Amino acid sequence: MKKHLVQSAGRSRPLLNFLFAAAALLSLASAGGAHAQASLPLYEPDSGSVLVHCGKLIDGLSNEAFSDQWVLIENGRFSTTLEQRPEPGDWSADLPILQLPDHTCMPGLIEMHTHILESFEELTDLTAYFDYSLEDNLETGRRYARITLESGITTARDLGSYYGWAARDLRDEINRGEVAGPRLLVAGFYLTIPGGGGDLLAPDITEEDIPPHLRMGVARTPEEFAERAQAAVDGGADVVKVIASGAVLAYGGEPGAPEMDPASLKAAIDVAHAAGLKVAAHAHGAQSIKEAILAGADTIEHATYIDDEGIALSIQYDVGLSMDIGAGDWMIEEGMRQGWVEEFLRKTIETTQVQRDSFRRAHEAGAPIVFGTDAGIYPHGMAYIQFPVMVEYGMTPMQAIQAATSVAAIQLGWEDRVGAVEAGRFGDLIAVPGNPLEDISLMENVDTVIKGGLVFRSAMTP
Numbered sequence: 001m002k003k004h005l006v007q008s009a010g011r012s013r014p015l016l017n018f019l020f021a022a023a024a025l026l027s028l029a030s031a032g033g034a035h036a037q038a039s040l041p042l043y044e045p046d047s048g049s050v051l052v053h054c055g056k057l058i059d060g061l062s063n064e065a066f067s068d069q070w071v072l073i074e075n076g077r078f079s080t081t082l083e084q085r086p087e088p089g090d091w092s093a094d095l096p097i098l099q100l101p102d103h104t105c106m107p108g109l110i111e112m113h114t115h116i117l118e119s120f121e122e123l124t125d126l127t128a129y130f131d132y133s134l135e136d137n138l139e140t141g142r143r144y145a146r147i148t149l150e151s152g153i154t155t156a157r158d159l160g161s162y163y164g165w166a167a168r169d170l171r172d173e174i175n176r177g178e179v180a181g182p183r184l185l186v187a188g189f190y191l192t193i194p195g196g197g198g199d200l201l202a203p204d205i206t207e208e209d210i211p212p213h214l215r216m217g218v219a220r221t222p223e224e225f226a227e228r229a230q231a232a233v234d235g236g237a238d239v240v241k242v243i244a245s246g247a248v249l250a251y252g253g254e255p256g257a258p259e260m261d262p263a264s265l266k267a268a269i270d271v272a273h274a275a276g277l278k279v280a281a282h283a284h285g286a287q288s289i290k291e292a293i294l295a296g297a298d299t300i301e302h303a304t305y306i307d308d309e310g311i312a313l314s315i316q317y318d319v320g321l322s323m324d325i326g327a328g329d330w331m332i333e334e335g336m337r338q339g340w341v342e343e344f345l346r347k348t349i350e351t352t353q354v355q356r357d358s359f360r361r362a363h364e365a366g367a368p369i370v371f372g373t374d375a376g377i378y379p380h381g382m383a384y385i386q387f388p389v390m391v392e393y394g395m396t397p398m399q400a401i402q403a404a405t406s407v408a409a410i411q412l413g414w415e416d417r418v419g420a421v422e423a424g425r426f427g428d429l430i431a432v433p434g435n436p437l438e439d440i441s442l443m444e445n446v447d448t449v450i451k452g453g454l455v456f457r458s459a460m461t462p
Contacts, residue, residue, distance in 0.1 A: 041177035046076030048453025054105035060405035060420035073427030108154025108428030110408035113372030145181025152446035185238035197247025245288035255284035320411035322372030326386025328352030371404030
């Protein structure tokens with residue numbers, strides 16, 4: 001059984017009982033994510049209606065915040081925003097009201113790169129995954145899903161899990177209302193070469209030692225990569241993840257070195273695009289970044305060593321850069337304290353500052369940059385640590401928030417569903433006390449989370 005390190009995004013606040021009559025959901029929170037009565041929905045997703053008074057509102061689209069706004073969510077979708085409280089009779093008499101006059105509201109955040117089943121705990125020995133069952137993975141994922149949601153992330157891309165389809169199963173539990181969590185788009189397994197950044201080959205380990213469900217995306221030729229990509233499509237993936245270059249947190253290989261060749265990249269990407277799926281390409285190295293973009297990748301993950309040509313290509317083809325520049329300091333400090341694999345620590349130290357400098361250059365050039373933190377390499381629920389670093393390396397606070405809302409929604413292909421407070425989009429709204437446009441570190445203090453009109457966390461008590 002997997003050992004769990006307790007992680008917290010702050011004390012779990014009571015759910016508003018006028019929206020959730022199901023006591024089972026309260027039990028879910030108090031049990032730290034235990035999957036009670038999994039076969040019975042605990043709530044109906046995207047079904048809530050609520051009126052929220054916001055001291056300030058960042059709508060995700062405008063470059064300024066609006067003061068003293070009323071946001072109406074009906075049947076899970078944004079309905080309207082008003083400068084004055086609606087008159088009685090303009091909404092249902094029993095509609096709940098949240099009064100947040102000292103808060104800044106904004107769309108629910110979009111995390112473009114998470115690993116919701118995985119954690120930094122295994123960075124002392126990745127072979128620990130060999131012994132985890134599907135239920136071990138799901139038990140962990142359910143807890144992390146709730147922590148992620150309570151931190152303000154209402155939509156997330158899970159870009160690969162070692163255990164085949166575990167993230168897909170978690171996604172489906174959330175969609176059925178059995179588990180509280182963000183809207184998940186999942187990649188399923190990593191598409192990677194043997195011993196590559198998505199494989200679990202380790203010193204003194206042979207391929208035969210690794211359980212097959214941990215290597216569903218391992219391939220060697222373009223034809224095999226096309227087959228693995230089709231298996232991802234057929235299995236229910238929402239996005240395909242290819243490992244184009246070496247990885248920081250993997251045995252062997254170097255982040256700057258290519259792993260998948262251009263023909264293999266194109267073979268996998270063509271299959272994904274034919275099925276209408278986007279492709280996220282893990283690519284640290286300058287060469288791999290350019291090869292992935294030219295092969296048709298839709299986002300580049302990490303982009304550590306991106307050069308000026310790669311930045312120009314990302315702008316030309318509107319390929320989003322998901323650069324996890326927030327976690328390096330935490331990883332180095334904790335990695336040394338916890339005794340992570342020496343190779344992993346070395347590569348983290350080598351890449352942290354380089355990636356941040358690349359972020360600055362890419363932003364200054366006008367490349368599309370999204371909020372992607374690689375959550376799991378640090379505790380889930382702490383994605384907020386990236387916002388101050390994004391601002392330190394060139395973004396304004398509004399640009400950093402937009403990277404996690406409207407810009408991310410466009411790169412996700414969900415600009416009609418999430419990422420803005422706009423009529424017709426899902427009623428995903430979060431709030432922080434104070435004004436994060438004056439102090440971006442306030443993004444740490446999300447204390448109200450509404451997803452689909454349902455209040456999962458609130459500064460108010462019922």
